[in-house]
Amino acid sequence: MKKIWLLTLFVSVLFSCSDSGKSNKNPNLPNYSVNAYLDTNLPLYSNLKFISNPVFVPNFGAQGLIVIKTGEGTYNAFDAACPNEAANACAPLKIDGLNAVCSCDKSAYNLFSGLGNKEYPLKQYRAQLTGTVLHIYN
Template identity: 65%
Template sequence: MKKIWLFIAFTAVLFSCSDNNRNNNNPNIPNYSVNAYLDSNLPTYNNLKYVSSPVFVTGYGAKGIIVMKTGEGTYNAFDAACPNQAFNSCTAMTIDGIYAVCSCDKTSYNLYTGLGGQEYPMKQYRVEVSGTVVHVYN
């Protein structure tokens, strides 16, 4: 019985250390502090009111951030730096519908998943919503 409790305690500690987000340890993208408040009532961020209408926001992250509403009350936010290229070799990714496209290798990354069929996915940030304000942070 003692062994079972020890196993349960070990498992609980192991899973409590995980945050269920994809691993953001990408050697190509520096870790910058991100703390952006985006009000969807402002014209610049108005597309955040609509599903599948991404917004590019400069001044945050390594090369800007791309934020998209993915469902009612849910959003994704990713760094606009190409995840599988050296940091200084490419410009910020561009938006093409629900995809972000790398300027160097033309790889398209899905803004619902951050995946693009390469070694590293897009660097993802946390998102919280309060009323019309979308808070993107790490």
């Protein structure tokens, strides 16, 4: 009887695992390896100490990164390439308040959710704060 309960428990745990339903697959954007460290004590990234102050970080991902602090210790990091256009068909997304706007089709994407009114959302990367250093990676 113990073995049946253990098997049932194992199977239920196995099927309850989830990837949060988020898919980062986008045929328009290649999967570049991203491994960036941003020190929020540096003037260039000091806006990341405050909620709702997005920062553009060049030279990572397809066309750079857009990083925003969303809460205490929580950050969002997105690729600055337009997700619904070919990888280098447009200039990097421009920050407009709490949105990122594509130069090609003028579509806007919310920097808190990454969602816009097109098929694909912004490509998101993981962000982890350790002390004053923000690590962005995939």
